[in-house]
Amino acid sequence: MAVRIQSDLDQLELIKKNYCIGCGVCTTTKHTSLYLDEIGKYKLKLKNIDSTNVNEVLEICPFSSKANNEDKLGELLFSTENIRKNDNLGFYLSNYIGHIKEDSIRLKASSGGIITWLLKNLLNTGYITHAVHVGNSKSRPLLFEYSISEEEEAILTGASSRYYPVELSKVLNYIKNNDGRYAIVALPCFAKGIRLLQQRNSLYKERIKYVISPVCGHLKTANYARFLAWQKGIFPNELNSINFRKKIPDRLASQYGTEFFSIKNNQNLVTTVNNSTYKMGTDWGHGMFKNPACDFCDDTFGEVADISVGDAWLPQYIKDYKGNSVIVVRNPEIDEILKADTKNGELYLDKVEPEMVEKSQAGGIRNKRGDLKYRLWLKEQKGNWYPPKRIGAFDNDINDKRKKIVRLRIQISQVSHQLFIESLNKGNLKYFYKKMMPLLNHYFITYYGPIKFIKHKLKQLL
Ligand SMILES: Cc1cc2nc3c(=O)[nH]c(=O)nc-3n(C[C@H](O)[C@H](O)[C@H](O)COP(=O)(O)OP(=O)(O)OC[C@H]3O[C@@H](n4cnc5c(N)ncnc54)[C@H](O)[C@@H]3O)c2cc1C
Ligand code: SF4
Ligand code: SF4
Incomplete structure (x- = not known):
């Protein structure tokens, strides 16, 4: 039985304390802002909020009881005759596993380079004018932040996964003030927040044409990167950037390494590390430095995104260190683009059944379903x-x-x-x-x- 709370304001306070992922979607209401707290996650600050305006925040917060859930949002977005539904994937038109054939992109990317390829394709064909993705931060101590690219070269610098906190306030403000057709790369909970915002605000609905979601196990705090660096003799304040997904030839795709970019005595240093040499931290099952909100998430695949992309953690695909992506497509336009670029030889894709996609994320699904039930029970x-x-x-x-x-x-x-x-x-x-x-x-x-x-x-x- 769900535990009752007194008021909407109480609910927001509880979200702020225990369940805020720090996506920044609610900053569009002007009643909130975010700051990086001591554990290295974004924390909510409430401004001039009272019982008359608290709903503006709750209606767009992915963790609130006032928001539509992923099933409802998915239905509103994708429900057509040809679409099918799976308990874990949500709605889907087609599922694929594969990669971009161009190595210069694939090797920079996390898995098969599909997200970077798609952003590039959408921009070059005029489907979008702006790609919103994560890139290097311009202000320290932050290493990464959301950025907006209008050119292919800038999109390429955004390739790869950042297990690092990011938030959407600045880019949502930019979108509000600048006409255009945008595609946003957003983790499943961020994608949900964006969809909720689009329901309330037609400007965001018109301008954000595509939402692309990386599959998500959990998000780390900023201290995760600092902890990895420190283990390799790089003191946290010397760390300038990090590649969490360095591909290493002749190893399995899952045996990727880390690349650190640091500055010591005015010298720029690059250190590449085999992940098996860390004393601790890289076992994702342990959940060290996990954002606490992630323990209350039931969406592995980004069910409200036009396309979701993850790692093909399957024996037949991990043999290739260059990486392969699992892909769930919900938007017919994107499906056509994928098919066309497979036909013209730019992509290599195998069409697969949903069970194969589920298998590639067996651990994540177990955590976000069976284990989640027990975590909720503990709360109760x-x-x-x-x-x-x-x-x-x-x-x-x-x-x-x-x-x-x-x-x-x-x-x-x-x-x-x-x-x-x-x-x-x-x-x-x-x-x-x-x-x-x-x-x-x-x-x-x-x-x-x-x-x-x-x-x-x-x-x-x-
Ligand atoms: C926090 C996190 C957890 C993940 N957990 C899993 C998992 O459990 N299982 C799994 O299979 N895959 C997971 N992924 C996804 C996986 O790491 C790859 O992103 C995915 O396979 C796409 O690979 P790609 O080669 O197509 O992407 P690329 O071509 O490398 O592009 C990646 C895109 O994601 C953007 N990006 C990077 N970091 C973030 C971020 N923090 N938030 C939003 N966008 C970002 C980049 O800017 C880039 O546009 C996770 C990713 C992240 C960021
Ligand atoms: S919308 Fe995002 S930042 Fe705002 S309270 Fe909810 S989770 Fe936190
Ligand atoms: S696990 Fe869920 S809550 Fe955490 S970052 Fe991923 S999608 Fe968001």
Whole structure:
């Protein structure tokens, strides 16, 4: 049974405290702004908000009870005769797995380079005048921010995934003040916020022609990048940029590395790292530095986007280190463009069934469905409010071992935020390792059992 709250203002306060992803969509109301908080995520600031105007925010916030959910939005956007629906993918016209054949783009991109190719194609063919994507930030300490490109070269610099907080306030303001046809790359929850905004404001509906969504497991705080860098001897304030998805020849696509760009003693340095050499942090199952709102998300695929693109984490595709994308198409115009560029040889695409796409994201789906039910149930036990989800709160959908794993993941995530701040203040990274390791050991034993744990520890000693 959902936990009741007193008023809409109370709901917004609770979202601000526990469930705000920091997308920035609500800043279009002028009642909110965002700042980067100490754990490195965007946090909401309320301005002149009262019971008369709070609904303006709640109606466009992806985490509010006043917003349409992804099913309803998907129906309003995509419901046509030819469309089909799948529990995890949402509506879909076609699904593909593949890549752009041009290596200069594919190698810069995260998986198959499909998002960068699409933005470039839409711009060059005049479907859009502006591409809105994530690029390097112009102001430190931020490493990345949303930017708007009107030229192909600028789009190419935006390729690759930034496991880093970004927010939409500046670009939404730009769109409001500048006529044009825009395509936006937006994580599933950001995409939902954009669709809700489009429902309320026809200007955004007219100008934002396409929403493109990366598939999403969870979002990291800014301290994730700093933690990775510090592990490799780059002190957080020396870090200038980071490539989270450095492709390494002759390895599996999933065995990508990290590339750090730092400045030390006025010298620019580039450091490439094999991800298996980190002591901790890169196991996405652990959820270190996860934005807490992500634990209350049930959309893996970006169900309200015109097209969603993820990594083809499947044995037959990960063999190619250059990367392949899984693609869910909902907009017929985009489907035609994909088909045309496959025919003319620019893209390599296999048409696949939805089950294959689901298989490529099995872990993410398990986390955002079965595990989520249990996380909601935990909230209910404490009498805490949580945003309405398309699934209920249950504690009997997963077994006891899995429940323990879910609880440990919540703990690891929470502890990582605090420990990093303490370690920075002490200037001591070993403090983080020392305090975190018992929790990780507990997790390992729970997940794999004691025998595997002993073998794992012996291997580390050798
Ligand atoms: C936070 C995050 C979590 C993800 N989790 C998963 C996952 O669990 N499973 C999975 O299969 N795929 C996940 N992805 C998507 C995956 O990493 C690739 O983005 C996707 O496969 C598309 O690859 P591509 O080669 O077509 O994209 P590219 O051609 O490399 O283009 C990527 C585009 O995404 C934009 N972008 C980068 N960072 C962000 C951001 N933070 N917010 C919005 N746009 C951004 C870039 O500007 C660029 O336009 C995640 C991506 C992000 C950013
Ligand atoms: S709209 Fe986005 S930034 Fe605003 S409260 Fe909701 S999640 Fe936070
Ligand atoms: S996991 Fe969900 S809430 Fe978190 S960033 Fe991804 S889409 Fe948004």
